[in-house]
Amino acid sequence: xxxxxxxxxxxxxxxxxxxxxxxxxxxxxxxxxxxxxxxxxxxxxxxxxxxxxxxxxxxxxxxxxxxxxxxxxxxxxxxxxxxxxxxxxxxxxxxxxxxxxxxxxxxxxxxxxxxxxxxxxxxxxxxxxxxxxxxxxxxxxxxxxxxxxxxxxxxxxxxxxxxxxxxxxxxxxxxxxxxxxxxxxxxxxxxxxxxxxxxxxxxxxxxxxxxxxxxxxxxxxxxxxxxxxxxxxxxxxxxxxxxxxxxxxxxxxxxxxxx
Amino acid sequence: xxxxxxxxxxxxxxxxxxxxxxxxxxxxxxxxxxxxxxxxxxxxxxxxxxxxxxxxxxxxxxxxxxxxxxxxxxxxxxxxxxxxxxxxxxxxxxxxxxxxxxxxxxxxxxxxxxxxxxxxxxxxxxxxxxxxxxxxxxxxx
Numbered sequence: 088x089x090x091x092x093x094x095x096x097x098x099x100x101x102x103x104x105x106x107x108x109x110x111x112x113x114x115x116x117x118x119x120x121x122x123x124x125x126x127x128x129x130x131x132x133x134x135x136x137x138x139x140x141x142x143x144x145x146x147x148x149x150x151x152x153x154x155x156x157x158x159x160x161x162x163x164x165x166x167x168x169x170x171x172x173x174x175x176x177x178x179x180x181x182x183x184x185x186x187x188x189x190x191x192x193x194x195x196x197x198x199x200x201x202x203x204x205x206x207x208x209x210x211x212x213x214x215x216x217x218x219x220x221x222x223x224x225x226x227x228x229x230x231x232x233x234x235x236x237x238x239x240x241x242x243x244x245x246x247x248x249x250x251x252x253x254x255x256x257x258x259x260x261x262x263x264x265x266x267x268x269x270x271x272x273x274x275x276x277x278x279x280x281x282x283x284x285x286x287x288x289x290x291x292x293x294x295x296x297x298x299x300x301x302x303x304x305x306x307x308x309x310x311x312x313x314x315x316x317x318x319x320x321x322x323x324x325x326x327x328x329x330x331x332x333x334x335x336x337x338x339x340x341x342x343x344x345x346x
Numbered sequence: 347x348x349x350x351x352x353x354x355x356x357x358x359x360x361x362x363x364x365x366x367x368x369x370x371x372x373x374x375x376x377x378x379x380x381x382x383x384x385x386x387x388x389x390x391x392x393x394x395x396x397x398x399x400x401x402x403x404x405x406x407x408x409x410x411x412x413x414x415x416x417x418x419x420x421x422x423x424x425x426x427x428x429x430x431x432x433x434x435x436x437x438x439x440x441x442x443x444x445x446x447x448x449x450x451x452x453x454x455x456x457x458x459x460x461x462x463x464x465x466x467x468x469x470x471x472x473x474x475x476x477x478x479x480x481x482x483x484x485x486x487x
Contacts, residue, residue: 102357109364116371134388137395141465144403148468156472169474176440176476177466333405333470 135231139222142177142188143235146220149173150237151333154202154216158241158336163200166192166216185225193217208287212243212327212339241335242266245327247343255316259295259343263308263327271306278328281314285321287340292326387461390431390483394463397426398481405470411437411477412469416448423481424452431485432456438478445477457484 153166174188192201198217205213219236247261259281265274283291295312302308314323323343330336401407401422410419419435427433435450465479 106360106364109361109368113364113367113371116368120371134391134395137392137399141395141399144399145466145468148402148405148408148470149474152468152470152472152474155470156474159472161472165474172440172474173466173468173476176478180464180466334472 139233142222145173147237150216150218150239154214154239155334157202158204158214163202166201166218170218187223189221191219206338208340210245210339210341212337213240214335214337215240240268241331241337243327243329243337243339245339245341247325247341248346249323249343250346255319257314257316257323259314259323259325260309260311261325261327263329265306265329265331267331273306273332274308274329275332276330277308279310280326282324284317285324287324390461390485391463394481394483397423398465398479400426402467408467408469408477412471416446416450420450431483434482436480440476455484460484
């Protein structure tokens with residue numbers, strides 16, 4: 088009788104332990120399910136972010152290419168043409184559902200069809216392009232929309248000084264500073280020329296063969312050369328023509344001061 | 347009165363409840379396992395995209411394509427991808443015509459599970475062009 092009682096007491100303990108094990112098992116399965124689905128959602132988001140980043144990069148490069156073309160003598164429809172081409176190709180990719188890109192080109196003066204060139208004689212040259220976009224991802228579950236804008240600007244600041252040498256010869260020093268989107272940037276090519284008689288109306292520009300070039304590595308360049316003007320009293324007009332590393336052309340003229 | 351006092355069946359009911367909970371959670375786990383496979387795809391997709399972006403952000407990718415320099419393109423991709431990944435690149439123009447006349451790959455296929463990334467690459471040059479770079483990746487299981 089005593090043995091029977093002990094057996095009955097122990098059977099309850101086994102049940103409790105079994106229930107504990109089963110509940111632990113259930114909890115761990117629930118946790119596993121939750122964690123796996125969370126990780127999957129995070130990965131999907133990262134992949135979508137990558138895709139949006141790639142699309143933005145493509146749009147930016149399209150604007151740069153269009154500005155490079157326009158600043159080198161192209162027509163101002165080039166930006167719209169190139170963006171249409173890019174948008175139509177991206178629209179055919181359907182990894183995240185249907186992608187459509189709506190773009191607007193800035194048409195507020197001084198911009199025309201999203202493009203603007205300002206190459207003045209006050210020592211500053213500016214080549215710029217501006218467009219904004221709306222990226223729409225259409226899926227069966229939901230729609231996603233991203234707004235984005237691209238402003239590409241290449242700015243050139245030029246200033247020069249000269250020392251009068253013998254006769255009509257002058258030792259000219261020109262400083263050029265190149266900025267991309269307001270940040271110092273390197274130049275691919277710089278050409279300096281000067282006006283023979285200091286009068287820009289007759290366009291007698293002579294290429295300066297620079298004798299001393301200094302590249303400061305921060306978008307600032309110093310060039311020195313000997314110029315021969317028609318007469319001693321002619322103003323010293325210089326012109327700097329620069330291609331930045333992206334192939335965008337910018338020009339600026341300036342009058343040098345005597346030191 | 348006998349039914350009220352007889353509590354022997356209760357533990358069976360609790361057991362059945364736990365068993366059904368287990369079965370339900372296992373059924374719920376099946377779609378998330380599919381998600382794990384997708385995660386594998388996503389990690390390759392992300393890795394491949396970042397390789398292409400790093401090459402494309404400074405215009406290197408489009409300039410190599412414009413120069414038709416397939417050897418350099420292969421070396422560039424090979425230098426940034428892990429050695430455990432197999433890759434194959436096909437470059438298309440806007441009309442989806444293949445323009446690489448040489449194979450851009452790091453060897454033989456190592457797995458049947460291949461993922462493909464279609465990367466739209468815009469050129470930086472004045473003569474605007476768009477290329478579609480298809481990067482195929484596979485890893486050792």
